[in-house]
Amino acid sequence: MFVLAAPGLAPLVRRELSDLPGVEVSDVGNDGRADVLLCEVDAGRERALLGLRSVEDVFAELGRTFRSEGDKPPWIVRRLLRPGRLAAGLQLWRGSRAGSGRRGGRQPRLTYRAVVRVLQERTWKRTELRRALDAGVAAAEPGWRPADPAQLEVWALEYTKGRFVAGLRLTTAQMRQHGGRGTERPGALRPPIAAAMVALAGRPNVHGTAGTLLDPCCGSGTILVEAKAMGWAVEGRDIDSSAVSSSRRNADTSHVHDGDARDLDLDDASVDACVSNLPFGRQYSVQGDPRVWIKDVMAEFARVTRPGGRVVLLVPELPKEAVPPTLRLRDRHQVRLLGMTSTIWAYERR
Numbered sequence: 001m002f003v004l005a006a007p008g009l010a011p012l013v014r015r016e017l018s019d020l021p022g023v024e025v026s027d028v029g030n031d032g033r034a035d036v037l038l039c040e041v042d043a044g045r046e047r048a049l050l051g052l053r054s055v056e057d058v059f060a061e062l063g064r065t066f067r068s069e070g071d072k073p074p075w076i077v078r079r080l081l082r083p084g085r086l087a088a089g090l091q092l093w094r095g096s097r098a099g100s101g102r103r104g105g106r107q108p109r110l111t112y113r114a115v116v117r118v119l120q121e122r123t124w125k126r127t128e129l130r131r132a133l134d135a136g137v138a139a140a141e142p143g144w145r146p147a148d149p150a151q152l153e154v155w156a157l158e159y160t161k162g163r164f165v166a167g168l169r170l171t172t173a174q175m176r177q178h179g180g181r182g183t184e185r186p187g188a189l190r191p192p193i194a195a196a197m198v199a200l201a202g203r204p205n206v207h208g209t210a211g212t213l214l215d216p217c218c219g220s221g222t223i224l225v226e227a228k229a230m231g232w233a234v235e236g237r238d239i240d241s242s243a244v245s246s247s248r249r250n251a252d253t254s255h256v257h258d259g260d261a262r263d264l265d266l267d268d269a270s271v272d273a274c275v276s277n278l279p280f281g282r283q284y285s286v287q288g289d290p291r292v293w294i295k296d297v298m299a300e301f302a303r304v305t306r307p308g309g310r311v312v313l314l315v316p317e318l319p320k321e322a323v324p325p326t327l328r329l330r331d332r333h334q335v336r337l338l339g340m341t342s343t344i345w346a347y348e349r350r
Contacts, residue, residue, distance in 0.1 A: 001038075001039050001041050001046060001049055001058065001059060001060055001061050001167070002036060002037060002038040002039060002058075002059050002061055002165055002167055003017070003036075003037050003039070003049060003052070003055040003056075003057065003058050003059070004031075004034040004035065004036060004055065004056045004057040004059075005034060005035040005037065005054065005055050005056055005192065006034065006035070006056060006190065006192060006193055006196075006335055006336065006337065007030060007033070007034060007035055007335060007336035008035070008333050008334050008335035008336055009035055009054060009192070009193070009196050009333065009335060010028050010030075010035035010037060011333065012054060012196045012199065012200070012333060013035070013037055013052070013054050013055055013196070014028065014037060016052055016054060016199065017037060017039060017049075017052070020045070020048045020049070021042075021045065021048075022041060022042030022044070022045035022048075023039055023040070023041050023042070023045060023048065023049070024039065024040045024041075025037055025038070025039050026038050026039060026040050027159075027160075027163075029159035029160035029163065030159065030160075031117040031119070031157040031158060031159045032117060032119055033117060034056060034057075036157060036159035036165070038061070038064070038159075038165060046060075046092055046095075047095070047096070050096055050170060050171070050175075053178060053191065053192065053195035053226060053229065053230075054192050054193075054195040054196040054199060055192060056171075056176055056192055057169055057170075057171045057176060058169075058170045058171045059155065059167030059168060059169050059170060060085075060088065060089035060092045060093065060167055060168045060170055061085070061089075061165060061166070061167050062080060062081055062082060062085040062086060062089060062154070062166040062167055062168060063079060063080040063081060063082040063085060063165070063166050064080070064163070064164065064165045064166075065079035065080055065163075065164050066162055066163055066164070067162040067163075067164070068162060071123050071124075072124070073124055073128045073129040073131070073132035073133075074132045074135075074136075076129065076132070076156075076164060077129070077132045077133050077135075077136040077156070077166075078136065080133075080136075080156055080164060080165075080166035081133075081136045081137070081140055081166065086137070086140050086141055086154075086168065089167070089168035089170075090110075090152075090168065092168075092170055093152065093168055093170055096170045096171070109143060109144065109145045110141075110143070110144045110145070110151055110152055111144065111145050111146070111147035111150040111151045111152065112137055112141075112144045112145070112146060112147070112150050112151070112152040112153070112154055113134075113146060113147060113148045113149070113150040113152075113153055113154075114130050114133040114134040114137060114153075114154050114155075114156070115130075115153055115154070115155045115156075115169075116129045116130040116133060116155070116156050116157075117155075117156075117157045117158065118158040119158045119160075119161055120158075120161070129156060130156075133154060133156050133166070134146060137154050152168060152169075153168070153169040154166065154167075154168055154169075155167050155168075155169060176191070176192070177190075177191055178191040178195075178225070178226070178229070183220065183245075183246040183249050183250055184220065185219060185220045185242075185243065185246055188219060188220040188222060189219070189220070189222045189223065189277045189314070190222075190337070191222055191225070191226060193314070193335065193337065193344075194222040194223045194225070194226040194277075195226045195229075195230075196344070197223065197226075197275050197277075197312045197314060197344055198213070198223060198226045198227045198230055198232070198275055198312075199230070200275075200310065200312045200331055200344065200346040201213060201227075201232075201272075201273035201275050201310045201312050201346075202273065202309075202310050204227075204230055204231035204232040204233075204272075205231065206272050210231055210232060210233045211232060211233065211272030211273065211309075212232070212233045212234070212235055212270075212271045212272050212273075213227040213232040213233070213234050213235070213271065213272065213273045213274075213275055214234075214235045214236070214237070214264075214266070214271040214273070214274045214275075214304065214305075215227075215234070215235075215236050215237070215274075215275055215276045216236075216237045216238075216259065216261040216264060216274065216276055216297070216300070216301065217237070217238060217239075217261055217276045217277065217278055217279060218236035218237060218238045218243060218244075218247045218251075218256060218276070219238060219243050219246070219247065219277065220243070220246050220247060220250055221236060221246060221247030221248070221249075221250040221251040221256065222250070222277075223275050223276065223277065224236050224247060224250075224251035224253065224256070225250055225251050227275065228251060228252075228253070232273070233255075234251060234253055234255060235255050235256075235266075235271065236248075236251065236253070236255065236256035236257070237256070237257055237258070237259030237260075237261065237264060237265075238256070238258070238259065239258070239259065239260050239261070239287075241258055244256050244257065244258055261276075261297040261300060261301075262293065262296040262297055262300060263300065264300050264303075264304055266304045267304070268303055268304065269303075269304070269305065269306040269307065270304055270306070271304050271305055271306065271309065272305070272306055272309045273305065273309050273310045273311070273312070274301045274304065274305050274309070274310075274311045274312070275310075275311075275312040275313075276301075276312075276313055276314070277313075277314040277315075278294075278297070278313055278314065278315040291319065291322070294315075294318070294319065294322045295319075295321070295322040298318075298322050298323055298324055298327070299324050301313075301327075302324040302326045302327050302349060305349040306349065307349050307350060308348070308349060309348075309349045310330075310346060310347065310348055310349070311327055311346075311347040311348075311349060312344065312345070312346045312347075313344070313345045313347075314335075314342055314343070314344050314345075315342065315343065315345070316340075316341065316342045316343055317343070318343075318345055323347070325350075326349060326350045327347040327348070327349060327350070328347060328348050328350055329345065329346070329347055330346050330347060330348045331344075331345075331346035332344065332345055332346070
């Protein structure tokens with residue numbers, strides 16, 4: 001199997017995959033649009049990958065190959081579509097949709113489409129590989145019908161220069177959005193990014209009870225939704241009343257209130273983690289001088305977080321002088337989001 005993650009998240013996703021019993025990461029790359037992590041998965045453990053909230057998509061692998069073994073699209077496809085792999089992948093695909101399909105009666109022909117990503121087109125064009133993949137699937141499964149959109153998607157990716165992997169996509173856009181948000185706002189964080197940030201906050205149980213995670217700039221509430229799904233008790237604050245309303249609805253909690261991140265209505269050391277996507281002047285701006293604002297909010301985040309707790313933030317830059325001495329940097333990951341570069345910073349409260 002293999003999974004796709006937002007560019008820059010591969011190290012975090014690899015940790016999560018390595019923690020799953022019966023799963024071993026065998027290779028990592030990037031197809032130009034996403035990080036790609038290839039895995040060897042024991043039989044019966046496949047559904048565990050579908051439960052990872054930090055990944056964008058999950059695939060049943062159909063085969064791998066190298067350009068060096070023959071660099072013509074039909075040859076590549078023949079090596080990628082291993083005998084019997086499409087049928088096995090289809091079983092996993094049906095299992096991932098258990099309870100959502102038609103019951104009884106004659107089943108319609110399955111539809112499929114081919115998706116291809118390559119890193120270079122010197123010897124042939126991407127469209128040539130897509131046509132070859134389309135033909136290969138048609139030959140292997142003559143009962144399937146090409147369509148766009150389609151029920152099934154068969155992907156072929158050049159995930160590292162000269163290395164290809166093919167897979168049947170098991171996830172849908174609805175799965176990738178973790179069910180979607182009832183209320184949308186511009187610049188809302190993608191759920192898998194929020195999930196990765198929450199994972200960096202550590203385990204939600206503190207002394208046998210659910211720890212409290214605060215998002216002091218909660219926006220649409222995506223971080224709160226992911227934190228609740230992982231077992232945290234949540235608190236949200238936002239200076240924008242419309243954001244407070246959105247977060248309450250999306251996270252299904254009353255523990256979201258109007259509040260200024262520079263002056264939080266919380267006691268010292270009263271939360272176990274502080275996780276937030278900070279405004280940095282693209283979709284939303286801050287009040288006053290941004291340098292003063294970031295220093296003030298960092299001081300508040302450190303104040304309300306208990307010693308040993310985590311402060312995890314998404315923001316392109318954090319000036320060293322803005323970080324209080326009570327926060328120690330534990331992790332940093334540069335990520336690409338909608339063509340922009342930002343950074344996830346994870347601090348431990350001393």
